[in-house]
Amino acid sequence: MSEITSSIPLQINPDLQEERDKASFNVTELTHIIYGGIEKTKKRKRLEKLLFSDPFFQEYQNVRAFGSRSEYYAASVKKSTKIFKLRRQHKWTDEEYETVLDICHDDLALTLHHTMFIPALERLATEDQKSKWLTLAKQYKIIGTYAQTELGHGTYLQGLETTATYDPQTREFVMNTPTLSAMKWWPGSLGKSSNHALVLATLIISGKKYGMHPFLVQLRSMDDHKVLPGVRVGDIGAKMGGNSVDNGYLILDNVRIPRNNMLMKNAQVSPDGKFVTRGPSKANYATMMLIRVQICTMAYQVVSSGATIGIRYSAVRRQSKLDPQDREPKILEYQTQQYKIFPGLAMSYAFLFASRSLTRKYEEAFAEIQRGDFKSLPELHCLSSGLKSFCSEHSVRQVEIIRQSCGGHGYLNAAGLGMLVNAAAPMITVEGENTVMYLQLARYILKRFAGAMSGQQLDGSTSYLSMDPATYVCPVMSETDCRNLTALCDIYRYRSYMTVCRVARQVQHDMESDMPQHVAINKNLVDLVRAAKAHSYYIVVKDFVEGVDALVASAPVIKVLRTLCCFYAAHGIAEYSGDFLESEAVGLHQLKWIKNLQVSLLGEIRPDAVALVDAFDYHDITLSSALGCYDGNAYERLFKSTENDPMNKEEVHPSYYQYLKPFMEEMNKSKL
Ligand SMILES: CCCCCCC/C=C/C(=O)SCCNC(=O)CCNC(=O)[C@H](O)C(C)(C)COP(=O)(O)OP(=O)(O)OC[C@H]1O[C@@H](n2cnc3c(N)ncnc32)[C@H](O)[C@@H]1OP(=O)(O)O
Numbered sequence: 162m163s164e165i166t167s168s169i170p171l172q173i174n175p176d177l178q179e180e181r182d183k184a185s186f187n188v189t190e191l192t193h194i195i196y197g198g199i200e201k202t203k204k205r206k207r208l209e210k211l212l213f214s215d216p217f218f219q220e221y222q223n224v225r226a227f228g229s230r231s232e233y234y235a236a237s238v239k240k241s242t243k244i245f246k247l248r249r250q251h252k253w254t255d256e257e258y259e260t261v262l263d264i265c266h267d268d269l270a271l272t273l274h275h276t277m278f279i280p281a282l283e284r285l286a287t288e289d290q291k292s293k294w295l296t297l298a299k300q301y302k303i304i305g306t307y308a309q310t311e312l313g314h315g316t317y318l319q320g321l322e323t324t325a326t327y328d329p330q331t332r333e334f335v336m337n338t339p340t341l342s343a344m345k346w347w348p349g350s351l352g353k354s355s356n357h358a359l360v361l362a363t364l365i366i367s368g369k370k371y372g373m374h375p376f377l378v379q380l381r382s383m384d385d386h387k388v389l390p391g392v393r394v395g396d397i398g399a400k401m402g403g404n405s406v407d408n409g410y411l412i413l414d415n416v417r418i419p420r421n422n423m424l425m426k427n428a429q430v431s432p433d434g435k436f437v438t439r440g441p442s443k444a445n446y447a448t449m450m451l452i453r454v455q456i457c458t459m460a461y462q463v464v465s466s467g468a469t470i471g472i473r474y475s476a477v478r479r480q481s482k483l484d485p486q487d488r489e490p491k492i493l494e495y496q497t498q499q500y501k502i503f504p505g506l507a508m509s510y511a512f513l514f515a516s517r518s519l520t521r522k523y524e525e526a527f528a529e530i531q532r533g534d535f536k537s538l539p540e541l542h543c544l545s546s547g548l549k550s551f552c553s554e555h556s557v558r559q560v561e562i563i564r565q566s567c568g569g570h571g572y573l574n575a576a577g578l579g580m581l582v583n584a585a586a587p588m589i590t591v592e593g594e595n596t597v598m599y600l601q602l603a604r605y606i607l608k609r610f611a612g613a614m615s616g617q618q619l620d621g622s623t624s625y626l627s628m629d630p631a632t633y634v635c636p637v638m639s640e641t642d643c644r645n646l647t648a649l650c651d652i653y654r655y656r657s658y659m660t661v662c663r664v665a666r667q668v669q670h671d672m673e674s675d676m677p678q679h680v681a682i683n684k685n686l687v688d689l690v691r692a693a694k695a696h697s698y699y700i701v702v703k704d705f706v707e708g709v710d711a712l713v714a715s716a717p718v719i720k721v722l723r724t725l726c727c728f729y730a731a732h733g734i735a736e737y738s739g740d741f742l743e744s745e746a747v748g749l750h751q752l753k754w755i756k757n758l759q760v761s762l763l764g765e766i767r768p769d770a771v772a773l774v775d776a777f778d779y780h781d782i783t784l785s786s787a788l789g790c791y792d793g794n795a796y797e798r799l800f801k802s803t804e805n806d807p808m809n810k811e812e813v814h815p816s817y818y819q820y821l822k823p824f825m826e827e828m829n830k831s832k833l
């Protein structure tokens with residue numbers, strides 16, 4: 162009788178245990194660094210235990226894998242409401258709640274209520290409005306979403322067509338969707354879940370347009386959730402991923418709302434129809450900036466989850482031969498496998514430090530903005546636009562490479578990688594499509610560069626644009642210099658400087674040749690994006706180097722992080738070698754040394770690879786991957802995952818009786 166069963170062994174796969182035994186540093190110490198201290202790690206563990214002791218969270222995985230779209234959405238609503246109830250019951254702080262969302266690692270149906278509706282109320286409502294609606298929202302007495310994007314316009318906010326026309330007679334706004342392209346299209350939780358929406362619309366008073374402003378609109382009855390008169394709302398359909406969320410459409414047919422439903426922190430309309438603004442014109446864009454900052458943290462979570470799955474699996478999967486005399490090696494032994502996966506590992510730590518630094522800058526600037534001081538807004542807008550684009554682009558690409566590195570099994574849903582890629586893919590589009598956001602950064606950099614050329618002393622992330630390029634000498638003079646993190650960082654800085662300088666001069670030249678500004682800009686868009694990418698890469702490398710330099714940790718932890726940082730920087734130079742050579746940030750000798758270093762670092766990272774992903778400390782339910790489980794019993798878990806597959810419910814599938822059987826009978830009777 163066959164010994165093969167789908168039971169999961171109790172012990173850790175010895176191949177994985179062997180990896181853990183040879184780690185050069187203390188994994189727990191690194192975990193505490195990642196989560197901001199021992200207390201935070203403990204708190205996260207307590208929250209994990211609380212959540213995952215409920216069997217629903219296990220069952221949810223099955224619905225996610227095998228349920229219909231509607232079942233998945235329903236389970237996700239259940240999950241959202243469970244979490245909301247737990248939040249109230251345990252009086253979780255915002256930070257604790259964020260931790261719970263990180264643990265869940267999945268788009269929840271009602272996610273937008275917390276990620277955008279509440280932050281938008283906090284940023285755009287007056288104190289009086291907050292005491293009413295923010296309180297209701299925080300107590301879940303209303304559920305809302307952020308409805309900005311329309312069928313015709315997502316990027317170009319000045320093109321939004323939804324109107325909010327003030328009627329001074331009744332002191333109401335008339336909310337209207339005048340055309341097909343004006344209908345709201347995409348907002349999360351809009352289709353079926355929300356009873357309120359923050360609708361971003363063009364304000365019109367006495368026939369004059371006053372730009373985009375936020376209006377609180379009730380969509381559904383608070384008694385039976387039926388759609389209110391004048392409102393048409395629904396789900397926009399299945400997507401590549403994120404199907405637990407009811408992204409929706411919304412049509413408003415001259416729906417009237419009271420004057421006070423316009424959120425008036427940044428601009429007011431008086432009862433007699435006078436318009437007054439306070440603060441900069443882009444103050445109403447504040448919520449988007451917050452989410453852009455958060456997307457950098459999400460990118461870290463995405464790539465570190467992918468790296469965990471890829472590295473653990475590569476340590477238990479054995480295939481082919483290296484030494485003909487030896488047994489089949491772990492695929493992690495192959496240099497090419499390391500070359501596919503370790504960039505994702507290094508990127509995880511790079512994005513951890515970069516997102517941490519960006520979040521800190523955001524919090525400082527936000528505190529200033531709250532006090533009415535907007536001076537850091539342009540810098541923060543551009544930094545967050547660039548890093549949101551850079552981190553999302555690189556993490557999504559890297560996780561797809563990791564998925565491919567897991568061979569056939571990487572293609573199974575049970576591997577968790579396909580879902581990770583598909584769920585993460587929208588990071589590239591949401592909160593400002595990446596190219597458009599890079600161009601926002603490029604516009605800022607060009608202005609700062611022009612300032613530097615005219616003798617201005619620059620500060621902040623672009624201060625290096627005041628450098629004198631004539632003083633640059635590549636700081637890598639020998640092969641050993643390649644390990645100098647400051648030297649590598651200088652190379653990135655100079656590459657960025659030269660990329661910016663080149664496109665700035667080209668735009669200037671084109672304009673001096675009588676080209677209208679918009680034509681000159683469009684002629685150079687590709688190079689402008691290149692400049693924004695080069696700047697963002699420099700910032701990420703700088704944040705990584707400075708983050709590791711500032712760490713108070715044991716020597717082995719510092720050593721392994723310095724190795725990763727060195728690999729991250731060297732890998733980037735090797736990958737984009739054309740750009741680095743073209744800008745003369747490195748010469749051919751230096752490039753050769755750096756490429757040698759890049760490859761030799763693979764072997765140095767190899768013994769610590771499993772420990773470095775263990776330090777992320779993801780719970781198995783969070784990872785949701787048969788390949789990446791902590792115990793490394795990948796084959797057993799893959800086989801186990803087939804038990805829940807509805808395809809395996811009956812020995813003979815109903816389609817046999819319906820189609821295959823009659824077909825076989827017909828074929829057997831046929832004389833041909
Ligand atoms: C998998 C993760 C899922 C998570 C959940 C995600 C849920 C998703 C939600 C959403 O997607 S909500 C919708 C998000 N939509 C956008 O992000 C729209 C993107 N478009 C824009 O932000 C803007 O239209 C634009 C591209 C920035 C252009 O703005 P505008 O049309 O007003 O342009 P200009 O008049 O040219 O002004 C540019 C001027 O304004 C400055 N600026 C722009 N944005 C900001 C800001 N947020 N803060 C401060 N300043 C800003 C910009 O720097 C320019 O300044 P100057 O050069 O003129 O000085």
Ligand SMILES: Cc1cc2nc3c(=O)[nH]c(=O)nc-3n(C[C@H](O)[C@H](O)[C@H](O)COP(=O)(O)OP(=O)(O)OC[C@H]3O[C@@H](n4cnc5c(N)ncnc54)[C@H](O)[C@@H]3O)c2cc1C
Nearest residue numbers: 307308309310314315316347348349587591592593594596
């Ligand atoms: C999963 C998901 C969830 C979302 N959730 C919400 C939500 O909750 N609320 C909400 O309001 N919206 C939401 N959105 C919408 C999202 O914010 C927009 O899709 C996004 O801002 C991009 O805008 P767009 O779709 O108009 O892209 P487009 O602007 O049409 O982009 C198409 C192409 O045109 C290019 N392009 C456009 N303008 C320029 C330019 N000026 N210069 C150079 N190239 C340009 C872009 O680079 C891109 O290649 C969501 C979208 C998705 C996919």
